[in-house]
Amino acid sequence: MEKELIAIVNMKTGEIDVVKDNFKFKCIEDCARCCIENDIPLREEDVERIKALGYEEEYFVDYTKMFYRGPKFLGYAIKKRPFDDACVFLDPETKKCRIYEYRPLACKLYPFILIKHGDTLEIYIKKDSNCPGIDHPDGDPIEIIIERYFGEVLKGGEYGVRRIRSENSSYPLKRLENII
Template structure:
């Protein structure tokens, strides 16, 4: 289930948000890396290959993602012994490619949906995520969005504003 948490105007960067919602990614948690199937974009695959990995090490060509009838991409491979992402360190529960992780990993638990010149931001209300409404969490403000997702917002702005 998803819930609206914010809308950002791509022209003015004004943000309207639900002030009651807060989020904090809990370091060393890794539950999302174990439970979710992660779609890979072509850009994600290239970025990980540039780190020296071979696609056969991290792309699961048997899991396909579609939106309607449009093919979106393949899934990030899971380990056979614990069903976690191949890049999750089993001891530290930290991502081995954190700075180059796929966009779906960066965005989680948020879903960005563009409507004209506005970007609506929803949160996936996964019961297993301890960061949702965490007592030390941050509200979804303009500052939070630009700090965490500034490059993503900027790329959407370029597409919308030219």
């Protein structure tokens, strides 16, 4: 799948250089295309968080689909329903996630891809025709998206992002107090 670089984070200074200033994103309510079209990888942390809600692993883990990065096993996929091929947690009537607050990290990040190279973190957008929220005119700029969607990933430790910098952005360099 094609991807486009949106921003680069300096992990030492916490500064974010916005590469594509005119980029916007808005998750469209009741769309749920990503819950139907995509296979979602589960990290061990995701499995444990969902099990803590009272779900049995066999209900939501698809042991026949595995994700790898090179030779490294990353995890299994979330199960899909046989009657519509949607995620088992997608309510078929409301098209809302039944575990939204506890959903897997891959769901929280979609359609973004975060790639760490040494002291930099690159933020890409998947050029996915299934996602109507990419470059949506009512969408949020990357500065707001980072605050809203990447909090879990960027909090503390190696992802301690603190500031945003953009040469052409109308958003000045600022601290992201609610992330760190």
